[in-house]
Amino acid sequence: MAEQEEKKRLFCPYCDEEMIVPEGAYCQACGIVAFYCPKCRKPVPRDKRECPYCGAEIKGEND
Numbered sequence: 001m002a003e004q005e006e007k008k009r010l011f012c013p014y015c016d017e018e019m020i021v022p023e024g025a026y027c028q029a030c031g032i033v034a035f036y037c038p039k040c041r042k043p044v045p046r047d048k049r050e051c052p053y054c055g056a057e058i059k060g061e062n063d
Contacts, residue, residue, distance in 0.1 A: 010036075013043030 010019045017029035025034050035044050039056035049058050 008041075010041075 011017065012019055012027035012030060012032065012034055014032045014034065015027060015030040017027065019027055019034070025036065026032075027034055035046055035058070036042065037044050037051040037054060037056050037058065040051060040054040042051070042053045044051055044058055050056070051058060
C-alpha cells in the first residue's frame with residue numbers, strides 16, 4: 001500500500017473557514033488577506049510586528 005502524505009490544513013483566522021489553497025493568503029470565504037508567521041505558520045494579527053507564538057519578526061509591506 002502506498003502511504004498518503006497528510007496535507008496541512010489552514011483555516012482563516014477571521015472566519016474559521018478552511019482556506020482552499022494551503023499556500024495562499026487570501027480567504028475566498030470572507031475576502032480577507034490572512035497573514036501567517038513565516039517561521040511557525042500560525043495566523044498573526046495584521047497590526048503585530050512580532051509573532052505572539054514564536055517571537056519571529058513580522059515584516060510589513062513597507063519594511
